[in-house]
Amino acid sequence: MGERTRKITIKDIAAEAGVSIALVSFVMNGKSDGKGGYRVNKETAERIRSVAERLNYQPNDAARMLRSGKTNTIGVIVSDISNKFFADIARCIEDRAYKHKYTVLFGSTDENSQKLENLIEVFRNKGIDGLIVVPCEGADPILRKLADENFPLVLLDREVPGADLSSVVLNNRRAGGQVTEVLVKQGYRKIEMISYSMNLSNIREREEGYRACMTENGLGEYVRIHHLRHDRMDRITEILRDARERQVEAFVFATNTLALQGVTAIFRQGWQIPRDFSMVCFDTNEAFDLYKTAAACVSQPIERFGAEALDLLLKSIEHRDQPMACTRVVLSPEIVEYNKFDSYHKN
Amino acid sequence: MGERTRKITIKDIAAEAGVSIALVSFVMNGKSDGKGGYRVNKETAERIRSVAERLNYQPNDAARMLRSGKTNTIGVIVSDISNKFFADIARCIEDRAYKHKYTVLFGSTDENSQKLENLIEVFRNKGIDGLIVVPCEGADPILRKLADENFPLVLLDREVPGADLSSVVLNNRRAGGQVTEVLVKQGYRKIEMISYSMNLSNIREREEGYRACMTENGLGEYVRIHHLRHDRMDRITEILRDARERQVEAFVFATNTLALQGVTAIFRQGWQIPRDFSMVCFDTNEAFDLYKTAAACVSQPIERFGAEALDLLLKSIEHRDQPMACTRVVLSPEIVEYNKFDSYHKN
């Protein structure tokens, strides 16, 4: 036991097959046929392939990277990888990347641009070929610099306004409108929004959607958006208490985290849903799914987020030399209305 | 725009500081002082350091790896990274690893040993220094081989019985017993368990705990464990229906996923909790937290899982030459009893 068996290298194969290492390299990279431009005798190629197979040759990625600069690794930086929404997307990207023989490096910014910068530095030292980023506040200059270097980059979930960057986002404006509309249709009028004070494109657009829907339905006078700092979530109780006094009927929560905080606070006060408040929110979670707490949720197309982002990135990596075309993919939200069907809970 | 600026190498620094590259290497690796055994003039070292700082030198990991074999990268393979429990642990590991200047590669097996094998191969080609694994069924031979090579390895959440491998696990037997006991204390007698048919150490021990608790409380006659295949979760409805006919009073769910499936099925039948059934389970989730669905949950010390596993792995990497000592860390569960306090829901 404990024998550390030396790894098989290209040299071993060359020796075994009685050819030069160059030939082995050509064959192993599939450059022997077609576009590569190298010409290798068919039989020789076959022999090399079989020897490699037999010895279970595994290329040394470090050497390959050092020489060619290509690592077949990409980075994915989100706000918090333990957040279900991002974890699900990450999983999709990982699976899809794997099929393309890419490995994925994950990182979380915690909405902190300094962390983002550090992560990018670390990842770049690792030699990643490209990057998928959920930009946090203050990410603009960091990402712009990256783009200026022509570094393959795709934004996810949020955008950096004014910068010419590829991105995959939800139609947040529409989603915000549609989900608000569910409440309006149910007859609620005094509907307010609970949102983040962070300046993020997706949040801002969700607010826009809410506002537009309210105005279109003649409820402009009730429009009110509460902005919470994410490090002062406790303030939500205060807001809710005040809202109840003002006879607010329903809430639109700008994110799932916010909704969860809100509902927890509501329950702590001894209030019930929808007896005392009604609500809609973004994304689903086990609690809302199971108990139909929310009147409706915005369901985001997770797999498409992952797939589109990865495909965009790979394309961008492939064409690193060209002047870089920016594609903007806008996905459509789906509204899941829980109250449409009879709830199995008697509230 | 678009200027790809060449990366600063050790050579540039050497030239700028007027020294050899070896000296730069010594200094950059902190081998210039203390245990490294190299001697570098203090002033020279300082000069090199300042030049490196000024030029913003970033070492090329590929080169470093190729030469030294060390990558400062570890792999973490779980069953499903989008599962909240694993996502949380992953996050802890990532954060902690980052502080030690390690990067983490994540992968999911989906409880498939073939995938595990593939992932390990890919990760090893990337040159990871060590591996943290949540072993799936059939992982034994794969992991044993790894251990035979003296490859730094730490098992997480589950163990491989009979193999001398380091691991960090919950005291699942105790947890299973304690959580069952909550139901017993509340007066339930006909308590059954819903579990997986997969042969995993943690599951088996949870069952053991349940069984022991029942027997100790003179309820041995009621012991019954239902085994579900995870690709046939739909069978749970059938089991529940049958259980209701047999007047089963409460369930112990062996995992959170199982509990979620179970409760969903229960609600679909129009039954309520705890009116028709009571239940306890492992781990928490938003639904159970918010609505106190479960009478109690086993709360696992997520951060300690991550921290202990990483520390064990790093230690093991550090002492790769030594014959490898196996440490087994067994963490204590915490039982969260929801019904202890007045629920704010009138059930």
Place this chain on the structure above:
DNA sequence: TTTGTTTGTTAAAACGTTTTAATTACCTTT
């Protein structure tokens, strides 16, 4: 025969580090 083309192959450089062994310069001690 010479010249040119195609096909198959290879030697050797390069990538940016780490690390060994050698070298220099400067002190001590005899």
Place this chain on the structure above:
DNA sequence: AAAGGTAATTAAAACGTTTTAACAAACAAA
């Protein structure tokens, strides 16, 4: 003055690839 020791430095090899440029052999065209 010679010998030995220590401190500071460096040249050069090695890691395993990819890729360029050169070469040889075989054949075709002149």
